[in-house]
Amino acid sequence: MRARLSHIEIYVKSLERIKDFWDWFFEHIGWQRYQQWAQGCSWIDGGVYIVFVEVTTASPVPFNRRNPGLNHLAFRVATPQEIDDLTNLLRIKGIRILYEDRHPHAGGPSYYGVFFADPDGLKVEVFADSWRNDPP
Incomplete structure (x- = not known):
């Protein structure tokens, strides 16, 4: 199957x-x-x-991605430039970048992406498939 x-x-x-x-x-x-x-x-x-x-019939308890259940939605894009463009747009719209102190490598040294949250606090991740932290 x-x-x-x-x-x-x-x-x-x-x-x-x-x-x-x-x-x-x-x-x-x-x-x-x-x-x-x-x-x-x-x-x-x-x-x-x-x-x-x-x-x-929503629960009176607000959504918390750290509770059991859905934590985040992740999307992949092709290039780091797409991440940079999206990050700029998020900032223009006043949407808080999560893990700003580690952005765009919040997923680790071989990761290039951005994390942010929707109005209810659902985390969104977008990362570049083609990025690697290898020297040119």
């Missing part, structure tokens, strides 16, 4: 609050809007889609 990832569904407190954040991000990385309805929306790329659904 071989299975591929189909989709990820994430419950949110306020769809409107997170929709603007994810709209610009998914557009920036080349994903397409897939579905939209009163309580949710999704974006798709290559047959995999991510769904955000507003729930009315």
